[in-house]
Amino acid sequence: MHDNNKLPAVALSDRIDSAIRRLTLGIGWCYVLLVLVIMLQVVLRKGFSHGLIALEELQWHLYAVGVMFGLAYAQTTDSHVRVDLFHAAFKTRTKRIIEILGILFLLLPFIAVIFIHSLDFVADSWRINESSSAPSGLPWRWLIKSAIPLTMALLALAVLSRLYREAVLLVRGE
Amino acid sequence: MEANEILVIAMFLSFIALLFTGFPVAWVLGGIGIIFAFVGQWADANLDTFTGLDFLTLGLVVNRLWKIMDNWILVALPMFIFMGIMLDKSGVAEKLMHSMQELFGRVRGGLAVTVTAIGIILAASTGIIGASVVLLAVMSLPAMTRQGYAMPLALGTIASAGTLGILIPPSIMLVIMADQLALSVGDLFMGAVAPGLMLGALYIIYILGYGLLRPAAAPVPADARPVTLAVLFNVLRAVLPTLLLILVVLGSIFTGIATPTEASGVGALGATLLAVYNRKFSLQVLKDVVAGTTNTTAYIFAIFIGASCFALVLRELGGDELIESFLTGLPFGPYGIIFFILAVIFLLGFFLDWIEITLIVLPLLAPVISALDIAIDGYGVVDNPQLVWFVMLVAMALQTSFLTPPVGFALFYLKGVCPPGVKLTEIYRGVIPFIVLQLIGLLVLVFVPELVLWLPAKAYG
Amino acid sequence: ADKVLLKTPVAFGTNLPALGTTITWVADHLDKVSDGRIRMKVYEPGKLVSPPEILDAVSSGKVNSGYATAGYWQGKIPAAALFSAVPFGPEAGEYMAWLYYGNGLKLYQEMYDSAGYNVHVLPCAILSPETSGWFSKPIEKPEDLEGLNMRFFGLGASVMEKLGVGTVQIPGGEIFGALEKGAIDATEFSQPAIDTRLGLNKIVKYNYFPGWHQQATIFELLINKDTWGEMTPGQQATLETTCMASVTNSIAEGEAMQFPVMADAKKNGVEIRYWNQQMLDTFEEKWNEVVAEKSAEDPFFKKVWDDLSQFRAGYDLWESNAFLPRKQAN
Numbered sequence: 001m002h003d004n005n006k007l008p009a010v011a012l013s014d015r016i017d018s019a020i021r022r023l024t025l026g027i028g029w030c031y032v033l034l035v036l037v038i039m040l041q042v043v044l045r046k047g048f049s050h051g052l053i054a055l056e057e058l059q060w061h062l063y064a065v066g067v068m069f070g071l072a073y074a075q076t077t078d079s080h081v082r083v084d085l086f087h088a089a090f091k092t093r094t095k096r097i098i099e100i101l102g103i104l105f106l107l108l109p110f111i112a113v114i115f116i117h118s119l120d121f122v123a124d125s126w127r128i129n130e131s132s133s134a135p136s137g138l139p140w141r142w143l144i145k146s147a148i149p150l151t152m153a154l155l156a157l158a159v160l161s162r163l164y165r166e167a168v169l170l171v172r173g174e
Numbered sequence: 175m176e177a178n179e180i181l182v183i184a185m186f187l188s189f190i191a192l193l194f195t196g197f198p199v200a201w202v203l204g205g206i207g208i209i210f211a212f213v214g215q216w217a218d219a220n221l222d223t224f225t226g227l228d229f230l231t232l233g234l235v236v237n238r239l240w241k242i243m244d245n246w247i248l249v250a251l252p253m254f255i256f257m258g259i260m261l262d263k264s265g266v267a268e269k270l271m272h273s274m275q276e277l278f279g280r281v282r283g284g285l286a287v288t289v290t291a292i293g294i295i296l297a298a299s300t301g302i303i304g305a306s307v308v309l310l311a312v313m314s315l316p317a318m319t320r321q322g323y324a325m326p327l328a329l330g331t332i333a334s335a336g337t338l339g340i341l342i343p344p345s346i347m348l349v350i351m352a353d354q355l356a357l358s359v360g361d362l363f364m365g366a367v368a369p370g371l372m373l374g375a376l377y378i379i380y381i382l383g384y385g386l387l388r389p390a391a392a393p394v395p396a397d398a399r400p401v402t403l404a405v406l407f408n409v410l411r412a413v414l415p416t417l418l419l420i421l422v423v424l425g426s427i428f429t430g431i432a433t434p435t436e437a438s439g440v441g442a443l444g445a446t447l448l449a450v451y452n453r454k455f456s457l458q459v460l461k462d463v464v465a466g467t468t469n470t471t472a473y474i475f476a477i478f479i480g481a482s483c484f485a486l487v488l489r490e491l492g493g494d495e496l497i498e499s500f501l502t503g504l505p506f507g508p509y510g511i512i513f514f515i516l517a518v519i520f521l522l523g524f525f526l527d528w529i530e531i532t533l534i535v536l537p538l539l540a541p542v543i544s545a546l547d548i549a550i551d552g553y554g555v556v557d558n559p560q561l562v563w564f565v566m567l568v569a570m571a572l573q574t575s576f577l578t579p580p581v582g583f584a585l586f587y588l589k590g591v592c593p594p595g596v597k598l599t600e601i602y603r604g605v606i607p608f609i610v611l612q613l614i615g616l617l618v619l620v621f622v623p624e625l626v627l628w629l630p631a632k633a634y635g
Numbered sequence: 636a637d638k639v640l641l642k643t644p645v646a647f648g649t650n651l652p653a654l655g656t657t658i659t660w661v662a663d664h665l666d667k668v669s670d671g672r673i674r675m676k677v678y679e680p681g682k683l684v685s686p687p688e689i690l691d692a693v694s695s696g697k698v699n700s701g702y703a704t705a706g707y708w709q710g711k712i713p714a715a716a717l718f719s720a721v722p723f724g725p726e727a728g729e730y731m732a733w734l735y736y737g738n739g740l741k742l743y744q745e746m747y748d749s750a751g752y753n754v755h756v757l758p759c760a761i762l763s764p765e766t767s768g769w770f771s772k773p774i775e776k777p778e779d780l781e782g783l784n785m786r787f788f789g790l791g792a793s794v795m796e797k798l799g800v801g802t803v804q805i806p807g808g809e810i811f812g813a814l815e816k817g818a819i820d821a822t823e824f825s826q827p828a829i830d831t832r833l834g835l836n837k838i839v840k841y842n843y844f845p846g847w848h849q850q851a852t853i854f855e856l857l858i859n860k861d862t863w864g865e866m867t868p869g870q871q872a873t874l875e876t877t878c879m880a881s882v883t884n885s886i887a888e889g890e891a892m893q894f895p896v897m898a899d900a901k902k903n904g905v906e907i908r909y910w911n912q913q914m915l916d917t918f919e920e921k922w923n924e925v926v927a928e929k930s931a932e933d934p935f936f937k938k939v940w941d942d943l944s945q946f947r948a949g950y951d952l953w954e955s956n957a958f959l960p961r962k963q964a965n
């Protein structure tokens with residue numbers, strides 16, 4: 001729905017973006033699964049007065065996966081919210097330079113910090129084989145935690161693709 | 175002024191400056207956070223500060239990100255988004271408009287009232303401002319133009335009616351506020367019902383009054399038919415399924431059958447069933463809804479994540495204490511401070527939208543409000559009545575941020591779907607009376623806290 | 636180090652009596668006792684980092700200290716719960732005896748070391764018994780518990796699970812909402828003085844005692860080991876002594892503040908009940924099963940449990956002779 005501002009074509013970036021979109025949209029079906037899990041929990045809890053803690057936890061696992069992988073998707077569709085008050089009036093060239101500088105000095109450092117620190121975070125969880133703190137909760141907490149470095153890498157890829165696109169277009173003068 | 179206070183102010187100013195470059199808000203927040211962590215480290219070494227910030231402490235961002243993922247309250251958010259997009263695709267809203275227009279056809283300003291009424295219904299079934307505004311505009315703007323409505327009135331009606339969804343429950347904003355301040359989602363939902371309806375009523379009164387004073391601005395259609403039983407029946411038939419869905423979602427939260435999370439799931443499924451019922455459902459529709467949900471949820475959460483980094487560094491720089499001591503030190507008395515805070519939020523709303531304001535400012539304000547000595551009656555039922563009331567004031571102040579230029583998301587959504595001839599200044603002009611109405615509503619709420627607290631007290635008493 | 640600033644995220648809001656006020660007391664006293672050479676800045680829950688992330692944050696040095704209770708880490712280290720509260724376990728006096736004059740403290744530190752956490756641990760408060768929970772109906776026999784969803788903390792949660800209760804460990808601030816929405820039917824949180832703050836008595840009226848699952852609860856100050864190593868012996872001793880003083884202060888405060896609140900609650904229609912013998916026996920029987928399973932699953936859990944049990948077996952001779960019998964509630 002937010003696909004309205006199509007970016008000009010750059011072959012390599014187009015290929016990377018479409019691959020990312022295919023992957024993340026596939027993962028987006030976890031939201032449909034989430035609807036079903038919630039309904040199952042409602043039925044179990046109200047119908048048989050026995051809700052499952054594991055299902056409760058599965059809900060936020062699914063939501064977390066959807067959100068985190070979605071970040072890269074929204075990057076390829078260029079839907080992250082912008083204040084375009086002045087932006088709309090800027091020359092295309094200015095916009096490209098802003099985008100390049102922003103990616104280099106704001107976005108990539110941010111992704112890098114999260115990615116680097118998440119490695120230890122996941123490794124610790126793996127080392128102690130962390131599980132839910134609820135006795136009948138889900139095991140393998142490191143699995144869902146590894147979504148952080150994974151999705152940050154994917155987001156970085158989407159961002160680099162955008163960086164390449166902007167650089168090429170800037171050089172081409174488009 | 176101390177060095178770290180200068181850093182806090184510099185951080186805020188850089189944020190606002192970089193916002194206007196048009197780089198995505200989420201990444202400006204995150205990036206500024208990272209940069210000022212290193213500025214803090216530099217200041218520790220070279221100035222008289224003791225922030226303790228460095229690359230290592232920035233690692234807390236990961237723990238904070240994890241707590242955003244590991245949060246069973248926020249699960250409701252993508253579900254409400256799913257529901258909103260599915261309703262849009264199910265064709266329900268379109269039907270509603272058609273039949274209700276017939277019902278109000280002969281009243282001066284009837285069509286605009288219809289738009290507001292549907293805005294309220296949409297608001298009570300979802301809360302996705304973008305969806306509501308776009309929907310209302312697409313369905314009603316051509317009709318209003320045809321009938322000869324004055325453009326500013328038409329545009330203002332659509333934008334304001336579309337924004338009601340953020341206040342009238344279910345509301346993402348209230349879910350997030352409850353999470354931020356450890357308040358009951360139920361109290362906030364129930365507390366927002368009366369203020370939300372009051373706003374809707376104010377809009378309708380204004381439209382009708384405007385139509386009386388300036389008949390040319392809101393003409394009666396030439397081909398209006400009288401309201402017959404058949405028309406009434408048609409309206410009922412069109413509205414019933416949607417009303418049922420709303421009843422199920424709100425009712426299941428209200429009666430405790432379901433938690434807000436569960437209700438959001440029920441709503442998502444219900445919207446899907448409505449689409450099936452209207453023969454608008456297909457695999458492609460589901461794919462579109464999945465894509466839309468993925469996209470919308472992601473860009474909202476990106477702002478969460480960025481704001482989390484920004485807030486972390488701001489706190490370590492001592493921003494909390496600065497704002498808190500500034501606000502509590504104001505020589506205004508309790509109500510003076512409340513007005514001052516609301517004014518600040520209203521002004522922030524010109525530039526920021528509710529997500530950033532909520533995530534950054536609200537937690538800072540909670541202790542300030544708790545420290546104020548204002549006796550608000552929770553009827554012995556509502557916990558923290560003072561805070562619940564205050565949150566509702568903030569919620570209403572934030573609602574205006576959608577409408578206030580220059581940065582008002584409702585205005586942007588509206589501009590996106592208007593015919594090319596419509597100028598942004600026309601939209602600005604159209605929303606001004608509605609902003610005034612919201613400020614009147616806010617004033618009423620300040621002095622009549624019962625509007626907020628009576629319903630939750632009755633519901634849970 | 637010349638001066639130390641301990642940035643201390645805490646697990647409970649400092650507005651909560653006992654759970655939170657104790658750390659404010661520590662921060663105040665550290666400043667005075669050290670003549671300003673050790674300062675502690677307390678961060679409310681979630682301001683820097685949320686409670687379950689405190690251990691990780693301190694260990695990795697993202698913050699240099701944290702205040703919580705070890706039961707929070709039982710998903711990471713199964714034995715951790717034994718250093719928080721033990722069902723049918725020791726009361727405060729006996730718990731402190733094991734910690735300070737038995738092997739408790741040594742094992743406590745060994746637990747974090749062997750799990751690879753870079754923290755130095757100091758017990759820094761001990762709380763009075765908790766209530767056993769709040770229910771919407773009387774619980775007379777084990778079957779009355781079946782099918783309930785309940786907020787429950789620590790090792791006791793496993794016992795409740797064995798009795799057919801679904802347990803969750805949601806944070807204090809979310810309990811009221813979950814109860815009022817029916818997401819949970821019953822809850823355990825803390826002591827009367829604290830539970831009343833959360834307003835639990837508004838929704839569920841049956842308040843059961845004794846808190847078999849938490850007769851005494853230890854709170855810990857975690858300090859990053861590198862920070863600890865950089866402190867002078869004097870600074871280390873100051874921290875240790877202040878924490879020990881806090882242990883005294885917390886038990887005194889906890890013992891003093893419950894009865895007025897209970898008297899009030901009683902007036903407002905709260906049913907204060909004492910578990911009947913059948914229920915207590917059932918809880919204990921299930922607890923013995925749980926502890927056997929946990930010991931079989933985790934060698935370090937077994938090591939701690941065996942040591943504690945051995946200490947308690949010896950203590951029994953003293954305990955059964957030294958104290959007057961207690962008056963029973965009903």
Ligand code: NA
Pocket residue numbers: 296297298299300301302338339340341342343344345
């Ligand atoms: Na809404």
Ligand code: NA
Pocket residue numbers: 523524525526574575576577578579580581582583
């Ligand atoms: Na605005």
